Amino acid sequence: MLFLAFRHLISRKKQTFFILLGVTLGTMVYIFVSGMQLGLREFIIEQLVENDAHLKVSGREEWIEPPAMAEALFGPNKVVSWFVPPAGKRDEERILYPQGWIERLRRTPDVAAYSEQMVIQVIAAKGAVKSNATLVGVVPDRQRQVTIIEKYITDGRYTDIGQSGNRVVVGDGLLKKMGGRLGDTLLIGGTGSKPTPFKVAAVFHLGVQQFDDNFIYGALRDVQQLNGTPGRITHIAVRLYDVTQAASLANYLSVGAADKVQSWDQANQSFLQLFQIQDLFRIMITVGILVIAAFGIYNVLTIIVNQKRREIAILRSLGYTPREIMSLFLIQGLAIGVVGAFFGLGFGYGACRWLGIWGENFSGHFKLTISYEPSIYVTAFAMATLSSLVAGLIPAVAAGRMTPIDIIRQEG
Amino acid sequence: MSIQVTDLSKSFGDPPHKVLHEMSFEIKNGEYVSIWGRSGSGKTTLLYILSTLDSPTTGQILIDGKNPNTMSVQEIHDFRNHSIGFIFQFHYLLSELTALENILLPVRKTGEHEALQDRALEMMSLFGLKGLEHRLPSQLSGGEQQRVAIARALIRRPRYLFADEPTGNLDSKNGEIVMALLKEANQTWGTSIVLVTHERTYAQQAHRRIELIDGRLASHDAQISL
Ligand SMILES: Nc1ncnc2c1ncn2[C@@H]1O[C@H](COP(=O)(O)OP(=O)(O)OP(=O)(O)O)[C@@H](O)[C@H]1O
Numbered sequence: 001m002l003f004l005a006f007r008h009l010i011s012r013k014k015q016t017f018f019i020l021l022g023v024t025l026g027t028m029v030y031i032f033v034s035g036m037q038l039g040l041r042e043f044i045i046e047q048l049v050e051n052d053a054h055l056k057v058s059g060r061e062e063w064i065e066p067p068a069m070a071e072a073l074f075g076p077n078k079v080v081s082w083f084v085p086p087a088g089k090r091d092e093e094r095i096l097y098p099q100g101w102i103e104r105l106r107r108t109p110d111v112a113a114y115s116e117q118m119v120i121q122v123i124a125a126k127g128a129v130k131s132n133a134t135l136v137g138v139v140p141d142r143q144r145q146v147t148i149i150e151k152y153i154t155d156g157r158y159t160d161i162g163q164s165g166n167r168v169v170v171g172d173g174l175l176k177k178m179g180g181r182l183g184d185t186l187l188i189g190g191t192g193s194k195p196t197p198f199k200v201a202a203v204f205h206l207g208v209q210q211f212d213d214n215f216i217y218g219a220l221r222d223v224q225q226l227n228g229t230p231g232r233i234t235h236i237a238v239r240l241y242d243v244t245q246a247a248s249l250a251n252y253l254s255v256g257a258a259d260k261v262q263s264w265d266q267a268n269q270s271f272l273q274l275f276q277i278q279d280l281f282r283i284m285i286t287v288g289i290l291v292i293a294a295f296g297i298y299n300v301l302t303i304i305v306n307q308k309r310r311e312i313a314i315l316r317s318l319g320y321t322p323r324e325i326m327s328l329f330l331i332q333g334l335a336i337g338v339v340g341a342f343f344g345l346g347f348g349y350g351a352c353r354w355l356g357i358w359g360e361n362f363s364g365h366f367k368l369t370i371s372y373e374p375s376i377y378v379t380a381f382a383m384a385t386l387s388s389l390v391a392g393l394i395p396a397v398a399a400g401r402m403t404p405i406d407i408i409r410q411e412g
Numbered sequence: 413m414s415i416q417v418t419d420l421s422k423s424f425g426d427p428p429h430k431v432l433h434e435m436s437f438e439i440k441n442g443e444y445v446s447i448w449g450r451s452g453s454g455k456t457t458l459l460y461i462l463s464t465l466d467s468p469t470t471g472q473i474l475i476d477g478k479n480p481n482t483m484s485v486q487e488i489h490d491f492r493n494h495s496i497g498f499i500f501q502f503h504y505l506l507s508e509l510t511a512l513e514n515i516l517l518p519v520r521k522t523g524e525h526e527a528l529q530d531r532a533l534e535m536m537s538l539f540g541l542k543g544l545e546h547r548l549p550s551q552l553s554g555g556e557q558q559r560v561a562i563a564r565a566l567i568r569r570p571r572y573l574f575a576d577e578p579t580g581n582l583d584s585k586n587g588e589i590v591m592a593l594l595k596e597a598n599q600t601w602g603t604s605i606v607l608v609t610h611e612r613t614y615a616q617q618a619h620r621r622i623e624l625i626d627g628r629l630a631s632h633d634a635q636i637s638l
């Protein structure tokens with residue numbers, strides 16, 4: 001039946017071409033959109049997971065409450081009325097008992113590495129140019145075990161931060177804003193501390209504006225000193241052997257803890273919700289394409305089956321079985337699906353590559369990353385073939401059910 | 413080897429309208445029989461029942477001792493493929509296939525189309541179709557198309573050939589050619605032929621004539637001179 005099926009397809013070049021185009025286009029769009037969406041997702045997740053930390057311990061923010069304040073100031077059991085009740089954050093964020101955490105993390109088998117951090121808001125200045133920035137104090141050798149920031153160093157060396165010595169790694173966006181270069185000196189001052197010179201030892205580019213325009217990494221001890229709080233840390237970044245365990249471990253560790261423990265996905269729920277919206281969007285396109293392609297195949301095959309009623313009668317009278325008649329039309333639908341899918345895969349891949357090349361020079365909030373995840377291609381192919389099979393089934397079964405005598409009587 | 417018809421009748425519609433009234437007869441192996449009668453007398457209806465395409469309302473038909481109505485789907489299609497050839501009033505060729513491919517269509521089912529290609533070419537030259545092998549039906553005249561259809565029906569050398577007004581759409585010259593080919597098939601390969609026609613001269617070319625009048629057998633034993 002293969003032979004006849006292909007003759008049918010060839011003899012209707014225009015029709016075949018247009019449905020083929022539909023399937024191809026559908027498959028291609030799916031691959032293109034998926035490549036873009038999943039690429040962005042992979043990128044964001046890499047940023048979130050690999051650059052921040054799988055899990056983070058941070059000081060709980062404490063707020064000043066009037067009764068506690070009254071007790072501290074006036075002694076216990078005094079009734080105090082405030083004209084203006086005291087309010088605000090009690091202290092800078094800090095981890096109260098870092099050593100306890102570190103011992104606990106060391107004893108936790110899921111933990112691969114940890115890195116203490118001191119994060120403060122600073123103003124960086126070069127000459128007259130000033131900019132707000134987030135200064136992260138780290139121990140470089142430990143930090144590099146937790147994140148892959150080293151991968152994104154474009155100039156200089158990450159480890160040049162050293163244990164101390166006022167050397168920093170600066171995001172390229174921030175540096176550009178300030179008109180600075182590698183080797184320049186920036187004046188960095190915290191709230192209430194006097195500006196101190198830091199030398200730019202390295203530059204990083206993550207491709208995420210939020211980081212590149214804001215972040216400065218320095219030695220933990222330098223940052224503690226700048227802030228006037230030796231020995232204090234605000235965060236402990238933790239890397240796990242298995243990132244999928246992050247949320248459950250975070251929940252486990254935060255039980256009874258005075259400090260906050262959050263996994264990367266708990267800390268970034270808004271992004272993950274965005275992914276769900278993307279998924280929904282993709283499912284909608286998928287279903288849309290599926291329906292259009294299937295409907296096209298269904299329509300054309302229904303028309304063909306009707307046009308070919310006499311042929312069906314002849315074939316049956318020559319001894320071709322209902323099953324063979326059915327396969328004659330099923331093959332046609334499937335062939336369009338498979339060939340269309342193949343073209344779609346090719347063009348979709350091409351479009352992704354093209355976008356990738358174009359995206360090299362693209363800069364925005366995120367780096368343009370495209371996913372070539374094989375599952376996208378497998379899904380697209382399965383989708384196209386399956387929908388064409390289903391669409392072909394109805395007319396094909398109808399063709400198989402026709403009896404030669406009914407056809408001949410109706411055709412006269 | 414024969415077709416045996418016993419008390420066969422056929423009704424259509426609701427309430428049932430009888431088109432063929434109880435009839436019994438036999439068509440012997442190698443016989444050339446014509447079914448003759450006026451338009452609407454039930455010739456085509458009878459032919460479709462004899463050729464397994466339709467089933468009787470009452471009575472039964474045995475082909476080679478077997479009842480087609482009790483055969484499985486596979487059996488009946490194998491039987492059609494191997495033992496029966498059809499020629500319809502309209503040529504009914506497959507428009508996408510060339511003349512040669514059309515002739516080989518029945519044997520393609522069993523994958524014998526390459527082995528029997530020489531036979532098909534031989535038949536084409538015998539039928540005056542030499543040089544037209546690779547033409548599509550739309551590039552052939554009506555008479556040529558009908559000859560291709562006959563070659564297709566005979567490619568397997570089936571035991572039975574059923575023809576419904578094979579000359580109906582042809583001029584007298586092409587009609588004669590078709591009739592000559594039928595006779596030739598009957599004589600050289602011993603094919604049993606059942607020919608439906610309303611033309612007396614064609615009906616007379618058969619060994620035996622079955623006459624239908626309003627769905628009843630009028631006469632069926634009159635031997636006509638060969
Ligand atoms: N499917 C059907 N339903 C109802 N009546 C039918 C059907 N098929 C045939 N008939 C009737 O049965 C009768 C015989 O029809 P049939 O086609 O066998 O005649 P015929 O002898 O072949 O005529 P013609 O020479 O015109 O081809 C006609 O009266 C026709 O109207």
Ligand SMILES: [Mg+2]
Binds near residue numbers: 455456
């Ligand atoms: Mg008729």
